Amino acid sequence: MSQATPLLELDGLCKTFGGLTVTDQVSFSVMPGEISAIIGPNGAGKTTLFNQITGHLKPDRGRIVFNGQDVAGLPTQKIVAMGMGRAFQVASIFLGESVLDNVRVACLSKLGQTRRPFRPVSEFKRATTRGLEILESLGLAGYAARQAHELAHGDQKLLDIGIALALDPVLLLLDEPTSGMSPEERHLTRDLVHKLWKDFNLTLLFIEHDMDTVFGLAQTVRVLQSGRLLAEGSPDEIRANPEVITAYLGEEVA
Ligand SMILES: Nc1ncnc2c1ncn2[C@@H]1O[C@H](COP(=O)(O)OP(=O)(O)OP(=O)(O)O)[C@@H](O)[C@H]1O
Ligand SMILES: [Mg+2]
Known part of the structure; x- marks a missing residue:
């Protein structure tokens, strides 16, 4: 696969629960080898987006192209076998x-x-x-x-x-890898995630609320608000984006 071909491409993804739109025309591309973050307020639809990418939920509309194949609605085990891995917001262990x-x-x-x-x-x-x-x-x-x-x-x-x-993934999705951790643990986990990304040759997409982790790790940051992709850019662009500051980052970053 050439560098110009995305490893993961979302195109017009939509999902509703009853009357609630949780994924609203979301489109973006993740390039091979990228480390990128998805941020946004509680309930913005971040985990629901992951659930659709990994086959835990079927989107109502739109495409999820992984490694050149539309995987939207495929069973999770097939998607995992194609090289996608995921760690959950609440650890899923025995x-x-x-x-x-x-x-x-x-x-x-x-x-x-x-x-x-x-x-x-x-x-x-x-x-x-x-x-x-x-x-x-x-x-x-x-x-x-x-x-x-x-x-x-x-x-x-x-x-x-x-x-x-x-499971030897090429694409690893992490849902809030540092949630519930002390500041010191978060710092260690941030370094560890960076090391894993390099050592395992991963393309890494993570959801995170801790902004030190987001801006310390991600090359690209995407912001979800009410299921919609509000902004996408480099950490500097996102930090300076007035809409993002109003919707989510607030004074912490401003
Ligand atoms: N299976 C479901 N049925 C109905 N509503 C759901 C379901 N799963 C999620 N929701 C709703 O969809 C919205 C988005 O939830 P989601 O868990 O994706 O948010 P999130 O961005 O991951 O939030 P957080 O940062 O708190 O983890 C919320 O309003 C949630 O209550
Ligand atoms: Mg979540």
Whole structure:
């Protein structure tokens, strides 16, 4: 794929819940290798947008072209198999399983082994090795044998990212990676997300309310308000945009 071809392209995406328009003619393109943010007030439709991109919700109208294929309305597992990963606003992990098993199951699924009744032991070994590598990259290897519910909130969010990474995504969507974290944890997570983006050769699209994280990480920032794309630009352009300041950023940035 050439640099000029977007990895993800949304075109006229629309979604309503009853009378409520939550995605209103949203169009934008994400280029391969980009790290970009989606910001906007609570209820702006950010998570709902992710839900449509990852196949958890079917858009009413519009196209979602991922890697050259329209994936709008496709089942999530197909979209994941095409190379899209996602970590959730509330960490989606198996609380009663070990930290390692959380990523190991995803590694096995990536190896295509989950539906085979008889599996060579070597596949488990490969999945274990890969799982431990991923935990290492997240700073969680020391907790591999712990139950996931024993992890602190921030580490549970990282484990959710680990599960997504185990599926080898080219595009990773993160829904509020630093939510619920202390300022210090947010700082560490910001650095970690940047490192993961580089080390795993990702195209990364994240939703975030913490503006230090947004402006510290994103090359491009998109602003949603009431389901509509209010603005798109570089961090400097977004920070200086009067409409964005009025709608969301307020005096924090002004
Ligand atoms: N399944 C659903 N059925 C009906 N309404 C929904 C559903 N999911 C979301 N909504 C509504 O859609 C709107 C957008 O919600 P969404 O969760 O996408 O916002 P958000 O921008 O992610 O907000 P936050 O920053 O608080 O996470 C809200 O008004 C929400 O109540
Ligand atoms: Mg949300």
